[in-house]
Structures are given as structure tokens and as C-alpha cells.
Amino acid sequence: MASLSRLQGRHWLLVGATASASLALGRPGSGGVLLGGVAIGLSVLLYAAGLGSLVRRKRPRLAIGVLFVKLLVLVGLGWLAFTSRHALHPDPIGFAVGLTCFPVAAVWEAVSARQG
Secondary structure, three states: OOOHHHHHHHHHHHHHHHHHHOOOHHOOOOHHHHHHHHHHHHHHHHHHHHHHHHHHOOOOOHHHHHHHHHHHHHHHHHHHHOOOOOOOOOOOOHHHHHHHHHHHHHHHHHHHHHHH
């Protein structure tokens, strides 16, 4: 059975490995990789917390608030990645690579869950 905690662990492992590789190679920017990885990782964490509250019906207002914060974080990080000044501007390719670590981790977890 697939596990959200294993999926997140695999995501962070991939982000760390990819950021290390990009730092060693010099391309794409490791800061962008980390920012993209953190953006999607935080998004999934907040989404799981909000959706978990909604499903359990314990605190629907809190769940809606968490999902709203998730949206603000994603919009803010996207703005930072693509429109900020050059001094704060991470590499957009690195940002995309960091985001891509999550779908790769999801496929990895799905294949592992299916085999085991």
C-alpha cells in the first residue's frame, strides 16, 4: 500500500540528491532546485493537512484556511522564482527540476507499492 510519508521521504531524498548534483555540476542552479522542491513539498504537506481535516470533519474552517495558506505560499514562491529582481531570482530551470522531483517520487512510490 502506498504511503504519504514514504512518498514525502522519497521526494526529499530526490530534492537533496538533485540539488547536490546541480551544485557539483554548476547547472541548473541548486537554489532553484531547492526552492522548487520546497514549494511542492510544502504544498503537498499543507494539502494533506487540510484535506485530512476536511475528510475527518473535525475542523472544516481550519482545513479551508490551511488550503488558502497553501495557495498563497505557491503564488508567493512562483512570484519569487519568476519575477523578482536578479539578486533574488533563482534559476527557473532549477525551479522546474525541483518541482519535478515530486512526480518522480510519486511514480517511484506507486511502483514500489504495486510490487510489494
